[in-house]
Amino acid sequence: MPRPQRAERFDPAEVCVVHVxxxxxxxxxxxxxxxxxxxxxSFRKEWIRRRMESLASVFAVDVLSYAVMSNHIHQILRNRPDVCAAWSDEEVAIRWLRVFPGRRLEEHLAEPTENDVMMLCGDKERLAEIRRRLSDISWFMRALAEPIARMANKQDDCTGRFWEGRFKCQRIVDEAGLLACSMYVDLNPVRAAMADSPDHSPNTSGYDRIEAERGKQIPAAAFDLRPIPTEEAGHQIRETPVDQLRKKRIAKKANPTGKRIRRDQWLAPLPLNPSILADEPQVHSAGFRSSDRGFLSVEWSDYKRLLRWTAKQTVDGVASKVPRKLSATLQSLGIDASMWRDLVWNWQKYFGKTSCVGAPDSLKQHAEQSGLRHHRGQASARACFA
Structure with missing residues (x-):
C-alpha cells in the first residue's frame, strides 16, 4: 500500500492532531x-527548541509534546484554524511578517513596521492565503527546518542538506492514541538510554513541564508582535551604523519581548478544562502560544506519575503492575493496562509504519470516513486495547 499523501492526513482548515x-x-x-x-x-538541540517556541507564538499551531534527539525530532502538533479565524487582519499580518519578512535581513535591518502591516492588510486575497498558511502544519515545519539548516551549514562552513527530507507524520484520531503517543515522545531519551528518567531528559516536553512545576523560568523566545512606527524605523536606518543595527538585532533575538516565562508556558496546557465547550477556541492572549486549550482528560499529576512509572519499566517482559489509579485512567480510555508498557516501549512494533494512531475502533471509523477499507497496523494494535 503506498504511503498516503499529507493532504490525506491533515487539512489546514480542520482541527487535527499529528505526530511529526x-x-x-x-x-x-x-x-x-x-x-x-x-x-x-548538542547545543543545536536548544536552537531547535527555541525555534519551536518562537513559532508557537505566531502560528495557529499548538505544540502538545516534543522531543529533540541527536539525529531527529518528534513533535505532536495540533493546528488551530478556529484560533486563526479569531485573529484580526493586523494580527495575522504582523505574525506573518515576523517569520517571513520578505526581504534580506542583512540588507534591511529594520523590523516590520506599521506601514508594512497596513500594506499587507490592504491585499485581502494575499491575507486570506496567509491566514490559511498560519494554521498549516506543513508551513510550521517549513519555518522550523529551514533556518536550523542554514545556521548549521553556516557554522560548519558547508552547503547541502541538514534534514533528510520533508517531515513524516501520523494522524492521531483519539485520546487513547494521543496519550500513548505523547508518552512515547516524552520517553524517547529514556528509551535511547540517554537518560534514566524524564526528570533528566532536557529538550522534551515532559522535562519542561516538570521543571516549570518546580518554578523554573527561561527568557521567552516568543516573537514581539508589535510593529514599530515607520518613522522610527527610518530614523534608525538613517542614523545608526549597520554594525550597531546588526548587534541590536542579535541582542533582541535572544529575548525579543524582554520577558521571562515558565519553562512550559509556550506549550499547550496538558489537562482539558471540562467546563469549557469543545468548540471554544480559547485564544491565548499573552503572546506565547496560540491557545489555552488542553489536550488530555488527565490531570498533570497523574500524567507525571504514569510517565515516571513507565520510564522505570526498562526490562522487556518484566513490567510491574500498573498502580490502581493509573490503571483506571488507562481503562477509561480503552487501553489494556497490562499492555501499556509494551505499547509505549515497543511503539514501532504497533505504530511504526502506520499513517494513523489510535484505538482499533477509532482507526476503523477514520478509515471509513476517508474512503479506505482499513488503516495499516489496525489489527496489530488491537492487542493493546480493551
Whole structure:
C-alpha cells in the first residue's frame, strides 16, 4: 500500500492532531555527539527548541509534546484554524511578517513596521492565503527546518542538506492514541538510554513541564508582535551604523519581548478544562502560544506519575503492575493496562509504519470516513486495547 499523501492526513482548515518526525540527513548526529569526529553538537538541540517556541507564538499551531534527539525530532502538533479565524487582519499580518519578512535581513535591518502591516492588510486575497498558511502544519515545519539548516551549514562552513527530507507524520484520531503517543515522545531519551528518567531528559516536553512545576523560568523566545512606527524605523536606518543595527538585532533575538516565562508556558496546557465547550477556541492572549486549550482528560499529576512509572519499566517482559489509579485512567480510555508498557516501549512494533494512531475502533471509523477499507497496523494494535 503506498504511503498516503499529507493532504490525506491533515487539512489546514480542520482541527487535527499529528505526530511529526523530522530526521537529519543520513540519520547523522548533527544535533548530538558525532560518532566519527567526536565533536559535540548538542547545543543545536536548544536552537531547535527555541525555534519551536518562537513559532508557537505566531502560528495557529499548538505544540502538545516534543522531543529533540541527536539525529531527529518528534513533535505532536495540533493546528488551530478556529484560533486563526479569531485573529484580526493586523494580527495575522504582523505574525506573518515576523517569520517571513520578505526581504534580506542583512540588507534591511529594520523590523516590520506599521506601514508594512497596513500594506499587507490592504491585499485581502494575499491575507486570506496567509491566514490559511498560519494554521498549516506543513508551513510550521517549513519555518522550523529551514533556518536550523542554514545556521548549521553556516557554522560548519558547508552547503547541502541538514534534514533528510520533508517531515513524516501520523494522524492521531483519539485520546487513547494521543496519550500513548505523547508518552512515547516524552520517553524517547529514556528509551535511547540517554537518560534514566524524564526528570533528566532536557529538550522534551515532559522535562519542561516538570521543571516549570518546580518554578523554573527561561527568557521567552516568543516573537514581539508589535510593529514599530515607520518613522522610527527610518530614523534608525538613517542614523545608526549597520554594525550597531546588526548587534541590536542579535541582542533582541535572544529575548525579543524582554520577558521571562515558565519553562512550559509556550506549550499547550496538558489537562482539558471540562467546563469549557469543545468548540471554544480559547485564544491565548499573552503572546506565547496560540491557545489555552488542553489536550488530555488527565490531570498533570497523574500524567507525571504514569510517565515516571513507565520510564522505570526498562526490562522487556518484566513490567510491574500498573498502580490502581493509573490503571483506571488507562481503562477509561480503552487501553489494556497490562499492555501499556509494551505499547509505549515497543511503539514501532504497533505504530511504526502506520499513517494513523489510535484505538482499533477509532482507526476503523477514520478509515471509513476517508474512503479506505482499513488503516495499516489496525489489527496489530488491537492487542493493546480493551
Amino acid at each position: 518526525i523530522q530526521r537529519c540527513v543520513r540519520r547523522a548526529f548533527l544535533a548530538g555527539v558525532d560518532r566519527e569526529t567526536g565533536v559535540d553538537y
